[in-house]
Amino acid sequence: MDRVSQLWRLRRRARRGVFCMALFCMTMAVLYTLCAENSVPVTDAIFGVRARTRAQPRAHSIVKVIRGAGGSKPMYVDPQKLPGVIPGDPQKPIPVLSSLNYSVEASQKQQHSGSKEKERHGLLAWLLVRPLRRALETILGARRGDGQNLDDFFILKGEAGVIWNDETSSSMLSKRLKKVVQNYKAMNKYGVTFSNPEGGRRQQKLSGPRLLCQLKDTVKMTTLTPDMDPFTKFPWASQLPAQPLTSTIGPFKTCAVVSSAGSMRKSGLGKEIDAHDAVVRFNAAPTTGFERDVGSKTTVRLINSQVMASEHHFLSSSLYSSGTLVAWDPAPFSSDLNEWYNRTDYPIFQQYQRYRRLHPQQLFFILHPSMQWQLWKRIQENMAEPIQKNPPSSGLLGTVLMMSLCDVVHVYEFLPSRRRTELCHYYQNFKDAACTMGAYHPLMYEKNLVKRMNKGSDQDIYNFGRVTLPGFNTFDCTHTSNFSHF
Known part of the structure; x- marks a missing residue:
């Protein structure tokens, strides 16, 4: 065998080795990414x-x-x-x-x-x-x-520009989101047994005033207190506030509900938000560095149990040390406190005890699970198709909470403004239409409900992403004639 032939074979083996190694590395990278x-x-x-x-x-x-x-x-x-x-x-x-x-x-x-x-x-x-x-x-x-084209969910309203279409349904979703939502609709982790004579479809579209009265009459803002079973037998129950939230804070004249939506970025609404008597924020949404757009005042922070149990450093972060904390956890549809206590999604009660020992003077409430499912029923009753059998989002829970405490509630960017974007949160660069349309939570249907109850103008929605809702104590639902002042 001559020297040239031997060198050629060595080079061929080297090339094969390099190719095989590259293929192996790429395969392992794909597997690592998938798994x-x-x-x-x-x-x-x-x-x-x-x-x-x-x-x-x-x-x-x-x-x-x-x-x-x-x-x-x-x-x-x-x-x-x-x-x-x-x-x-x-x-x-x-x-x-x-x-x-x-x-x-x-x-x-x-x-x-x-x-x-x-x-x-x-x-x-x-x-x-x-x-x-x-x-x-x-x-x-x-x-x-x-990808989802958000323009599909907005309608033209003359000089007001394009605003949220309150007849949005799952049929308008992209193929990917439609599959995700359908999967969640098929799930029933919390044992939802709701049904009505109309087979899940509303008989007629209720007016905004009637929707507001429906919420006022059927959704009760309740928080846990030490005298509730099974907490009466637990020594740590003394850490729970003796009085419910609605008897402890408020009432307020004007309140701002600040969503974490990406469209809050570059809104310039900070001063307007801080001018309210009370401001509610959600989960780990920060203010530092975003004061011009979201303000700096925090009166109430509504957090879910996952935030309390995850890497948010809930027990040590300064983010949670100001204002009143209100926590919630998805519970069984029956809202039985004994059943919920033994099967919480996340260890909300353990984390609550740890935080209270560190911050005994800070007001800290836990929402009664009945409230979230009462609200869920109202959403389902007023939609023309079945919704996800999961609790409403923190955004809607916080909105109803403030309607129980305030005379006027302004909700910012729950309905997207002209700044609408696929950006999920104003403090992060992560985009997906699911953050606007919802997947686990029935967020799309929540937006429909809020749009129908809005007492402000379409221009306010388009320009500022601002929805105006009256507090429950400001109107009387005993007679239909009382609806006229809306």
């Missing part, structure tokens, strides 16, 4: 940010999002000081993903950098041909063509 939900940096590097944010993760998985630069050990980050970092809600099919270095400020810098396209598409987008790349993105639920 390890905590691989946010890896997913971004291989498929790009957009592919990762379009992916459809498992509904009940916990997503770790705070990682150090040197490994996977979680790092403490105060959400108030670094508002771009917040873990997602594992009960929602679209979690909020982030990393320590993926803050709002960093993303804004990326928009003007020359590496924008490389970051957006990822390494795999440059190495694979387009058909194979699309096939892989389809496996991840990341096909770009399946």
Whole structure:
């Protein structure tokens, strides 16, 4: 065998080895991306940010999002000081993903950098041909063509521009979101047994005043107190407020409900929001760094049990130390307190006790689970199709809570304004239409209900994302004639 032939064979083996190694590495990267939900940096590097944010993760998985630069050990980050970092809600099919270095400020810098396209598409987008790349993105639920066009859910209202269509239904959703919503409609984790003579369909569309009176008469704002069973037998029950929330704070004249929607960004509504007598915020939504758009006052913060139990550093973060805290946890449809106590979604009662020991002077209430399901029934009764058998969103719960405490309630960006966007939260750069339309929560139907009850103008919705709702104590529902003052 001559020397040339031997060199040729060695080169051929080397090329085969390199090719096999590259194929192996790419295969392992794909498997790691598909199987390890905590691989946010890896997913971004291989498929790009957009592919990762379009992916459809498992509904009940916990997503770790705070990682150090040197490994996977979680790092403490105060959400108030670094508002771009917040873990997602594992009960929602679209979690909020982030990393320590993926803050709002960093993303804004990326928009003007020359590496924008490389970051957006990822390494795999440059190495694979387009058909194979699309096939892989389809496996991840990341096909770009399946994005939801938010314009489909708005109607033209003359000089008011385009506003939310209160007849929005699941038939208007994209294929991807429609499948997600249908899956949640098929689930019945909380044992919902609701039915009505109309078979789940309303007989007629109620007017705004009638809807308001329906809420006032049937949705009771109740919080847990030490004299309720089974808490009477627990020594820690003394940590619960002796009086319900509605007897402890308020009443207020004007209140602001500040949603965490991405359309709050660049709204310039901060001063207007802070001018209210009381302001309610949700979960880990920060104010520091966003005062111009969302204000700085916090009177009430409504938090779900997942926030209390997750990596939000609930027990130590300064974000939760101001104002009154109100917590809630999805409970069985029966709202039986004994049953709920033994099967909470997250350890709300354990975390409540720990927090109260650290902050004994701060007002901290827990919503009675009956309230969320009373509200759910009103949504279902007034929709023309079955809704998800899951509790309403924190946004609607907070709105009804403030209607029980205030004379006038202004809700900001619950109905999207002209700034409408697929951006999920104003403090993060994560986009998905599911954040506007809902998936786990019946958010789309909640928006329909709020639009019908709005007492403000369509111009207010279009320009400011502001809905005006009257407090329950400001109107009398005993006679139909009393509706005229609306």
